[in-house]
Amino acid sequence: MMMMMMTFGGGIVSVRCLVLRQTVVSPFRQLPVSPLYSVVSEDHQPQQPLSSQQQQEKQEEEQEQEGQPSSSTSPRLRRFMYMTTEQDIQLRQKGEFEQSLMQTPTPIQALNIAKLQSRKNSAPNGKATGFGGGVTTRTSPSNKKLKKGKATIPTSSTTTTKSMTQPQQPQQQYNHDPAVIQAILQTIQQDGLVRIDNVLSSDAADTLRDYLLELRHRATVAIEEGTVVDSQERFADVLLNQNRCDLKIPLGPKPVHQALLDVLTEPNKDNSQYNPSLVRTVIESVFDSYSTVPNRGKYASLWELNCFMSNAGARRQLVHADNVCLQPIPGLQDDGQEPILLTCFIALQDIDPTMGPTVWMPGTHTIDAHNRFFETGRDTSSTKTDTYSPKNDILQSSKAVLGAPIPKGACVIFDPRVLHCAGANHCADPTHTRALFYMSFKNPKIDNPGCPSTSGYGISTAELTMEQLVTDLTNQQQGRPMKYIPLIASNP
Numbered sequence: 001m002m003m004m005m006m007t008f009g010g011g012i013v014s015v016r017c018l019v020l021r022q023t024v025v026s027p028f029r030q031l032p033v034s035p036l037y038s039v040v041s042e043d044h045q046p047q048q049p050l051s052s053q054q055q056q057e058k059q060e061e062e063q064e065q066e067g068q069p070s071s072s073t074s075p076r077l078r079r080f081m082y083m084t085t086e087q088d089i090q091l092r093q094k095g096e097f098e099q100s101l102m103q104t105p106t107p108i109q110a111l112n113i114a115k116l117q118s119r120k121n122s123a124p125n126g127k128a129t130g131f132g133g134g135v136t137t138r139t140s141p142s143n144k145k146l147k148k149g150k151a152t153i154p155t156s157s158t159t160t161t162k163s164m165t166q167p168q169q170p171q172q173q174y175n176h177d178p179a180v181i182q183a184i185l186q187t188i189q190q191d192g193l194v195r196i197d198n199v200l201s202s203d204a205a206d207t208l209r210d211y212l213l214e215l216r217h218r219a220t221v222a223i224e225e226g227t228v229v230d231s232q233e234r235f236a237d238v239l240l241n242q243n244r245c246d247l248k249i250p251l252g253p254k255p256v257h258q259a260l261l262d263v264l265t266e267p268n269k270d271n272s273q274y275n276p277s278l279v280r281t282v283i284e285s286v287f288d289s290y291s292t293v294p295n296r297g298k299y300a301s302l303w304e305l306n307c308f309m310s311n312a313g314a315r316r317q318l319v320h321a322d323n324v325c326l327q328p329i330p331g332l333q334d335d336g337q338e339p340i341l342l343t344c345f346i347a348l349q350d351i352d353p354t355m356g357p358t359v360w361m362p363g364t365h366t367i368d369a370h371n372r373f374f375e376t377g378r379d380t381s382s383t384k385t386d387t388y389s390p391k392n393d394i395l396q397s398s399k400a401v402l403g404a405p406i407p408k409g410a411c412v413i414f415d416p417r418v419l420h421c422a423g424a425n426h427c428a429d430p431t432h433t434r435a436l437f438y439m440s441f442k443n444p445k446i447d448n449p450g451c452p453s454t455s456g457y458g459i460s461t462a463e464l465t466m467e468q469l470v471t472d473l474t475n476q477q478q479g480r481p482m483k484y485i486p487l488i489a490s491n492p
């Protein structure tokens with residue numbers, strides 16, 4: 001399958017939605033495997049005799065795969081995505097080859113913030129220095145009394161040594177240590193990602209996880225039974241892609257509010273005031289730091305609110321970026337460093353290395369890295385055997401970090417241009433789901449980020465700003481009416 005790339009203003013290319021008629025064969029958002037009911041793959045069940053309806057669907061499916069229009073729109077085809085055996089094998093081989101080139105990922109490291117603060121006190125210019133050390137003070141994830149968002153940020157990659165423009169000082173620092181915020185900003189600029197632990201309390205993580213597992217079950221049943229005809233109403237891109245899904249989350253239900261409130265705010269002792277959490281402060285400060293308009297960051301809007309779930313048997317994804325940036329984007333800082341989106345992945349349970357954790361390649365969110373990874377300008381028509389490949393080179397030379405082991409409630413904030421992929425899930429317990437709650441916020445300067453939102457329920461089109469979202473969540477918590485969320489909230 002050839003990749004279709006859509007170029008939007010300024011060279012942002014969508015890779016999230018690679019559609020071949022009704023057959024979605026994105027190696028990105030979904031796993032490159034044959035989904036349930038696939039006619040192929042090593043995992044397929046022994047053939048049962050087909051009913052006449054099944055025969056018709058099979059015929060339509062074959063026509064689809066051969067690029068012929070089917071006689072009707074098969075409900076099955078609308079519900080499930082297919083790959084041919086050949087596509088499946090190709091993607092499997094490509095994935096194995098990619099993995100063979102890549103460096104063995106090291107667990108995403110954490111820093112001791114207290115140490116960072118003391119270093120900053122002794123550093124010239126008050127600038128944070130030296131992220132190295134890998135000293136982790138990880139505390140028990142089940143301790144409900146943990147102070148949220150205060151514990152750790154990851155070790156900065158040492159791979160990128162090129163000179164960079166410093167992000168400007170954050171304009172609005174709320175109640176967080178400006179040196180810590182500044183250090184996080186520098187890490188995001190350099191590596192494209194940062195880990196902050198304890199952003200979600202244990203209780204809120206458990207409640208949200210239970211709700212989402214139940215939502216996944218209801219959505220699956222509704223699609224199987226045909227009460228929801230289009231799987232895309234409930235799942236992004238693909239449903240039941242062999243033990244993996246990207247579940248769309250509505251903004252209405254209480255566990256969702258509670259989790260968002262937890263991630264984005266920090267209440268004072270008597271809960272009379274909800275201050276911006278470290279996560280909110282970081283997101284706003286990143287966007288602020290590239291803006292000449294004061295406090296622009298609070299106009300960052302909610303772009304995605306979903307949950308990746310994988311179970312044992314989910315295969316490793318191909319390395320990808322959620323949005324691709326091959327040239328400077330008009331209106332953004334022209335060195336291409338200003339993020340278009342910022343995404344937060346939040347673990348709803350402890351994640352260990354068997355559970356198919358995310359692998360990121362720090363520092364690969366740049367225009368240069370993307371041109372190399374996507375091999376722009378390479379003469380693919382050339383017949384001469386040139387063994388050098390910029391893509392292979394970047395896979396080999398970049399560091400890789402693993403989103404495990406990480407505790408429940410830990411968050412990785414990252415620029416989704418960073419090359420990454422989900423790993424293969426080999427968890428011994430097939431019923432144990434890795435649930436990764438995620439949300440992304442759009443740079444207020446950007447109208448169309450060049451990749452479709454994975455969210456449903458009108459979330460991305462509502463353009464709900466950080467400020468509006470938090471105001472509503474806080475109002476509700478304090479018994480006042482919400483103004484914005486009810487306009488889009490939905491509770492399937």
Ligand SMILES: O=C(O)CCC(=O)C(=O)O
Pocket residue numbers: 028029030308309317322356357358359420421422423436
């Ligand atoms: O599940 C994960 O860890 C990441 C998945 C992902 O990056 C994607 O599907 O785009």
